[in-house]
Amino acid sequence: MARKIGSRYTANQILGRGSAGTVWLGEGPDGPVAIKLLREDLASDQELVGRFVQERTALLGLEHPRIVTVRDLVVDGNDLALVMDLVRGTDLRTRLERERRLAPEAAVAIVADVADALAAAHAAGVVHRDVKPENVLLDMQGPLGPGGAHPALLTDFGVAKLIDSPKRTRATKIIGTPDYLAPEIVEGLPPRAAVDIYALATVLYELLAGFTPFGGGHPGAVLRRHVTETVVPLPGIPEELWQLLVQCLAKAPASRLRASELAARLREQLPTLAGLPPLEVDEPDPAEEEAGEPAPAAAPEAEPVRRRGAVSLVPGARPDSNRDTHTSMRVPAPDELAGGAHGTARVPRAAGAPRPGSARHRAAVRRRRVTLGVAGVLVAAAVGVGAWFASADGDDQAPQDTHSTSAP
Template identity: 70%
Template sequence: MARKIGSRYTAHQILGRGSAGTVWLGSGPDGQVAIKLLRDDLSADQDLVGRFVQERAALVSLDHPHVVGVRDLVVDGNDLALVMDLVRGTDLRSLLDRERRLPPRAAVSIAADIADALAAAHAAGYVHRDVKPENILLDEATRSALLTDFGVAKLIDEPARGGSRVVGTPDYVAPEIVEGLPPRAAVDIYALATVLYEMLAGFTPFGGGHPGAVLRRHVTETVAPLPGVPDELWRLIHQCLAKGPASRLRAGEVAARLREMSPALAGMPALEIDEPEPEPAHEPVGAAEPAGHIHPPASGAVPLVHGGPDPDSANRETHTSMRVPAVEELAGGAHGTARAPRAPGQPRAGSARHRAAERRRRLRIVAAGTAAAVGIGLGGWLAFGGGDEPTPPAVEQPTP
């Protein structure tokens, strides 16, 4: 059913839903458009509406071939909507849900396009703050990647909204954001490197388990290498995932280096690696709870802030509000390695298969040592002309 959006636009059908709002296929004076209608609770926030109006010129001014352009901002009654260019294609999340992993050259091409978009935005003084597969659109006509939702995270997460919180999707949040520092351009580079890692591996480097545990891993764990990734590409990913923002590359450098290495990746298939075992979410097991109930977190976990977006509104949450972990929760800096990917068939460290393999290896070592000892004893007896039958040495049987 058609719905009027302001005086100039009509929304015809829903294209997708996210936790920040609903995207519609629409039409206006200049043809078809995409209309992002923000959630009712956001449109009812007069402070937020005021900031959107103030930022309208900035949102509309960012013009780049790899950025989904914002054409207009509509504030009409209870409606708060962004009118954007219509991109015919799919988003990167849908592609990854279908393919799981991409060949390295395809992944590098997408990441290079997004790095170009970030370079233009950063040069204009904008930080995206929510780079993730859901916000990367793949244009079928141009076969290129475009970044969308510029400015939305910043506007929704103004300090005036109260408290010291982490806003973003936990898997892609830079460690300095977790520690409560203001977002700079380097947070987008960290998120883009996380997306590139995910395109290659099929999973993010620090994801899995309770969102609070994911946030802590960004601060305290180092990224585990991906088997089979060319050295030059891995060095770029590793540098862009550095804990210190100053150690990361700039967006323009990322784009240039990715395009330089792209020809060497031609024909390389998608990686074949096993995803690490998921970590428990530390949620209590028991009777069903009433809708909307939030369990108290396990000891040391970072709790979700009450009143955040409905987690059922999207497959991956956008603008997930969490409190910043206390200093003692993050003390010590990077001291561990994130869940390490494994080559196919390789047992996970600590698993039953891994323990059985280690036990078999120890048995082989003991058996080889025993055989060597018997051989030495028998050879010595023969060399010195012993006439009696040798007494075989006692062998202690290893405990299985």
């Protein structure tokens, strides 16, 4: 059912829903547009409306080939909406769910495009604050790039900042999606440009592995891992690409690359990645991660579990609720961040290899210990038998030696 948005736009069809609002296919004076209509409770917040108007100039001035352009901001009664260019394609999450993981060349080409978008935004003083696959759109009408990748555009600039008002979050809440939050945000520090680099590196890791480096399990555990855990190498990843990932996932913001540097470094590596197949990596099982045991087998008639890169923050939420997650969470206390994190990191491993700490892994360790123990006993026995023979041989030869030395 069509509805008017302000005096210039008409929303005709829902394209997607998220926790911050609904995206519509709309029509404006210059043709088709995408309209993000924020939730009614957000539109009724006068402080947020004021911030919305204040951000108008910055958002309308943010233009770059890799950024989905914001054409207009509408404040009309209970309607609060961003009018954006319509991108004919899909989002990166949809492609990731379809293919599970991408070939390194395609993954790096897409992330390089997003890094270009962030470089332009950071130069204009705008921090995205919610970089994730859901906010990366793939233009299916654009020319194919390295690895057959469609041009990538970053969308939803300014939405996280608009919702993150002091009244709404104060100093005890976090705005964003847990899997992609930089450690400094978890610790309550103000978000700078480096948080986007950390989130984008997390996206690259996810495109290569099929899962995020610190995700899985309860959101609180995810936040803790960002602060306390070190990312574990992916089997089969080229060393130069891995070192780039590690630098951009550094806990210290100052250690990460700037967006322009990241884009240049990624494109330098594209020739060496041509033709490489997707990595063969087993995804850590959340049940194993929490309990250290394999998850029970599902009943034959049970529906397959859909794995997602991001953890849903709202119990019982709609399946697509984390496609636009701007949900506030409590900032963990220092003692919560310091304790209980050891051993909770998701450990990538070669396909078929047991997860460290799992029942299969412990059984393999026990078998190795038994094998080594038996080998040790056999070696000790062999040494003992050898020593016995040496002693016996010495006893037999002693009189001869004595006799020979006493001969005239």
